[in-house]
């Protein structure tokens with residue numbers, strides 16, 4: 727397997743590692759273990775970010791956490807996504823990946839739902855010492871809202887910019903971004919987004935962070951202000967996570983617009 731010296735960021739979508747349609751947190755154990763094995767075959771530096779799936783969205787919706795502040799709901803939802811994080815970390819360590827959970831609630835402050843600051847020194851040291859930090863969609867404290875839902879789809883581009891990581895893979899339950907005929911869209915840039923926007927919607931399951939549309943918009947914002955290309959691919963299909971880590975262009979590429987040479 728090709729190993730880049732540069733770290734990569736891999737997102738494990740909640741629609742892949744959980745039964746996102748369930749009304750409580752259910753782990754898709756076989757998929758999680760398969761992905762953990764694929765990750766273990768990669769020897770380079772990596773940050774894993776996973777989604778909340780049915781461990782988070784279900785409770786965030788139940789307690790209206792995308793609409794207002796409910797302290798009991800914050801705790802119940804945070805404790806639930808921590809349980810998923812613990813299962814992800816255990817699965818990775820079962821395959822020899824030195825994974826350590828980093829809960830955003832403990833290191834992040836938001837303002838109106840956008841990351842204002844995140845403590846990163848520990849994450850940098852983990853990468854230096856061969857650990858794999860595992861972050862995840864979480865509830866975090868917010869300077870205006872009290873607390874907010876923080877999506878892994880916002881954490882991934884934030885970490886990429888702050889840590890200058892240029893290869894991002896977001897594993898989801900679909901082959902990538904699909905058009906109305908279910909055909910894979912190979913590339914989306916800020917300029918071509920208008921062409922495809924009407925194909926891209928929220929999640930098919932309970933979701934409070936925008937589904938595929940929210941994901942694509944976060945990655946496009948990143949591509950407007952950096953040279954970073956992201957890949958949205960189907961981590962639910964065997965070997966795809968390995969293929970992404972191995973440097974393949976897989977799924978839908980979210981890329982910067984080509985600069986016109988003058």
Ligand SMILES: Nc1ncnc2c1ncn2[C@@H]1O[C@H](COP(=O)(O)OP(=O)(O)OP(=O)(O)O)[C@@H](O)[C@H]1O
Pocket residue numbers: 738739740741742746776777778779780783878897898899900902903904905925926927928929930931933935936937938939941
């Ligand atoms: N054009 C599209 N192409 C592909 N999927 C789409 C599209 N429009 C909407 N979707 C939906 O978006 C879902 C992927 O977004 P979602 O946020 O649910 O995934 P995830 O990142 O795995 O979940 P989580 O946010 O829990 O991590 C797909 O499973 C599909 O239901």
Ligand SMILES: C=C(C)CCOP(=O)(O)O
Pocket residue numbers: 740776777778779782783786803807862863864865875876877878879934935
């Ligand atoms: C619903 C919560 C608490 C976090 C959602 O994070 P995501 O699943 O990465 O979008």
